[in-house]
Amino acid sequence: MSISSQRRHIDTILSYGGYQSAHKSYSPTHEMIGRSWKRCLSDYGLDPCQPRPARIVTHQTLREHQDSVDEFLNVARAGVEQLYAQVASLGYVLLLSDYRGITVQFLGDQRDERLHKAGLYLGADWSEQYAGTSAVGTCIQEQKALTCHRVDHFDSSHIRLTCTAAPIKDPSGQLLAVLDISALNSSRTPESQNFALHLTQLYARLIEDVYFLRRYRHHLVFKCDQSRELVQVSGQLLFALDEEGHVLAANTIARDLLVQLQKMDQPNLFLPELLECQWQDILAINHCSEGTRSFRVQGTQQTLFGTLIEPKSRTSSLLNPSTRVIQQDESVPVLDRLCADDPAMRQTISLAKRLRNKEVSLLILGETGTGKEVLAQAIHASSHRAKHAFMAVNCAAIPESLIESELFGYAPGTFTGGRSKGAKGLIQQANGGTLFLDEIGDMPLPLQTRLLRVLAEGQVMPLGALEPVDVDIRVLAATHCNLQKLITEGRFREDLFYRLNGATLTLPSLKARADKQYLIQTLMKQINSTLRLRADAVSALLAYSWPGNIRQLVNALTFAEAICEGDEITVHHLPKDITLHPPEWPALIGTNHIASELFSSEDIDSHTKNYAKNSEQERLLSLLRQQRWNISAVAKHLGVSRPTIYRRIKKLKIPMPKDA
Structure with a gap:
């Protein structure tokens, strides 16, 4: 590096009033560097005009530092060697420092005097108090992964280096070590180190988790x-x-x-x-x-x-089935096949099994199309009432003028043009069995009063009849409405609600279910067992949000089966509204802090924010920022190719950071 470059760097630090002035593309990474410069000047009293030579601790001091983390080094060795194998051919060396900044493991050419002079060596002290701003030292202070690229370093003798470091913490969350890869020479652009940052974080997490499992x-x-x-x-x-x-x-x-x-x-x-x-x-x-x-x-x-x-020690009988019985629900095939492994459905089915033979009314809640009637039929079929009728009535589909006669029936001569012998209503037809009232929230108030009387007395009075008829029915009701709100508005009787709500079974939306793939394959077998779904079709079905729930899924599979001429359904056989609909971008849980902070909302100017007008733009923009605009990482996370991500960026008119 030329003397003039060093002088410009020194002048930049000495005139430091905010690191932003030195970088057009400002981000939290640069905020960390700026804070480090301030610590070097104000807290440590370091002078950028006096470059400090690399400090290599004595062999005895190095041994003491290594001994203090001996167990960790044994665990970390394999991960460190794997990472070095990935980056060595690109000119990087690898340093593993303890929490005080002393390099306790080094992989690189130990014969290269340039590395020794630059401090890229075993026993080197990279603490911020001595070496100034560096990837290792600043990572220790900030407890976050970062790249310290060329002029980010405080010491002018380091401004040709590029260093990327990630923290490794112990199970209690305390800093244990810092993993770093560094190179003597690199591209001038900081973006050239994006992949280095991603890779270092990945191996730091791998080593941290292996140590966790060891402990x-x-x-x-x-x-x-x-x-x-x-x-x-x-x-x-x-x-x-x-x-x-x-x-x-x-x-x-x-x-x-x-x-x-x-x-x-x-x-x-x-x-x-x-x-x-x-x-x-x-x-x-x-x-x-x-x-x-x-x-x-x-x-x-x-x-x-x-x-x-499982624990390595066998002294615990925690998972030993011979000493500890794992209580499981009894097998009820007609109910079990309604789900695979979704936690919400698991609870609902478990409760349905316990209540299927109890004389208690059940209220089934769920969005339209989630399978409320299917669940009701399964409860009936698995109960002791299975030999008798299951009568279903959709309270929202029958005209209000007919619903009373449909439910309660009528005596002979009640209606002109009616049956001469009268007719049994659905309640009487369900005698001994189950009456399913779908969309109960749409039942007119006068009929709610009559239904309440049937439930309370076990008798039904047909229209025009003089005597009530005894009935033995179990009532299952379902709705997608908020009945409590309807009660408040005076549109649903509170006493009827408590009659119907002996217990509540709730069905999740298809979008929220964890067993979507099981449902897709099961329904496909029911529609046509000779057809198979190709992987691209399954991926599209899993990515769709399904506002119409299972009913919409059945329609989509039926459509695909109808137009498929071979024995395999591909993505091209699916309805267009599914294949053209943008996928649901998954939210990240526990994303590493650096990934979510490198591009905060302040980093995107008002012109860029105007592009985030719809949900797809916002989701993709958020994910790009979380992955620090690493297109390969975003593509891998979403399971698509890099060109696909670039096409979506172009179509949604999302500016790249260099353009913004």
């Missing part, structure tokens, strides 16, 4: 992820548990989730409470056929798929 190898560990397919091999969230289900420790991403849910400081956190399940549900995971189970995060719509890592 808690004698405890039960719950591993979970947003992906059912990836949880077994790379579950992102780790919770170490005691034998009663309380959280002993959590890895960084799991702690981020607890912070989001304001649970981080809660003592004796009970994991089943966080996942809205029973402790037995977690213990039974390894008894499931796939070894995974889905759970809903408390108070959110987030679904996590979990698996269990």
Whole structure:
């Protein structure tokens, strides 16, 4: 680096009044660098005019630092060597420092004097107090991953270096080490190090999680992820548990989730409470056929798929089926086949099994098309009333002038043109069986009064009849309406509500269900068992938001089956509104802080914000910022190609950072 370049760098630091002036593209990374410069000048008293030579500690001091992290180094060695193998050919060396900034492991050419002179060496002290602003030292102070690129360094003797570092924390959240890759020479543009940052963070998390599992190898560990397919091999969230289900420790991403849910400081956190399940549900995971189970995060719509890592020690009988019986619901095939592994459906079906033979009215709640009548039919078919009739009436579909006669029937001669012998109403026809009242919220108020009397007295009075008729029915009602609101508005009788609501069964929307793939395959078999769905069709079906729920899914599969001429349904056979609809961009749980902060809303000027007018723009823009505009990372996360992401950016008119 020329003397003139060093002088310009020194002048920039000495005239520092805000790091923004030196960088047109300002981001939280540069904020971290700016704060570091200020610490170097104000707190440490460092002089940029006097470059400091690399400080290499003595062999004895290095040994003391290595001994203090000996167990960690043994665990980290494989990950460190793998990362170095990935970047060595690109000119990088690798440093692993302890939390004080001393390099306790180094991979690189130890014969290269340039590395030794630059401090890229075993035993080098990269603490901010001595070396000034650097990736390692500033990472220690900020506790966040960052790239310190060329002139970001405080010391002018380092302004040819590019260094990228990520923190590694222990299970309690305390800084344990810093993983760094550095190069003597690099491109002048900071964006050239985006992939280096992503890769370093990835291996830092890998090493951190391996150390977590090592520390808690004698405890039960719950591993979970947003992906059912990836949880077994790379579950992102780790919770170490005691034998009663309380959280002993959590890895960084799991702690981020607890912070989001304001649970981080809660003592004796009970994991089943966080996942809205029973402790037995977690213990039974390894008894499931796939070894995974889905759970809903408390108070959110987030679904996590979990698996269990058993303790290495066999002194605990926690998961030993011979000493601990895992209580499971009895098998009821007609109900069991309504779902696979969705936590909300699991609770609903479990409750339906226990209530199917009880003489209690049930109220089924759910959006239109979620399968309320299908559930009612399954409850009836699995009950002791199965030999008798199941009568369904849609209170919103029958004209108000006819619904009374449809429900209660009529005596001979009641209507001109009616049947000479009269007619039994649906209530009488359901005698001994089940009466299903769909869309009960749309029943007229006068009929609500008569229905209440039937439920209270077990008798029905046909229109025009002189004597009531005894009936033995079980009533199942369903609605997508908010009945409590209708009661407040005077449109639904409160006493009828409590008659119908002996227990409530709630059906989730198809969009929220974790077992969508099971439903797709099951319905496809029912429609045409000889056809198979190709992977691109399944991907499109899984990505769609399904505002019409299961009813819309059935229609889509029926349409595809009708136009398919071969034995395989592809994405081209699906309705256009599904294939052209933008996919739901998934939210990230526990995203590393640097990924979500590198491009905050302040980094996008008002012109750019005007483009985020619809939800797809906002979701894609948010994900791009979370991934620091790393197109490859965004494409991998969404399961599409890089050209696809570029096309969406162009179509949505989202400016790239260099354009903004």
